[in-house]
Amino acid sequence: MDADQEICLCFHVTRRKIENFIRLDQPVRAGQLADCFGAGTGCGWCRKYLVSLFESAQSAADPEKQSSADIPSAEAYAVMRREYRAEKRNRGDGDPKA
Numbered sequence: 001m002d003a004d005q006e007i008c009l010c011f012h013v014t015r016r017k018i019e020n021f022i023r024l025d026q027p028v029r030a031g032q033l034a035d036c037f038g039a040g041t042g043c044g045w046c047r048k049y050l051v052s053l054f055e056s057a058q059s060a061a062d063p064e065k066q067s068s069a070d071i072p073s074a075e076a077y078a079v080m081r082r083e084y085r086a087e088k089r090n091r092g093d094g095d096p097k098a
């Protein structure tokens, strides 16, 4: 996956920004990634991927654990997010960015 691929499409936060935030700010919970340019605080689509990146970084620091963030291509990711937002709208969950 391209380091410049946006993980949070709402706030245009790239994988590189998130990984640098994890490395430099050393958050202890995935929810703290919201402090990285607001990642995950819009529609919510990217939260599971933020958790995946967080857990992957934790695993990299612990040789006992093996894990890697499995993030689809940019095109597939954008399509999946569009579908997520459409479903959310249809449920009436009130996507403020819709």
Ligand code: FES
Binding pocket: 007, 008, 009, 010, 011, 039, 040, 041, 042, 043, 044, 045, 046, 047, 081
């Ligand atoms: S894509 Fe990250 S909050 Fe919407």
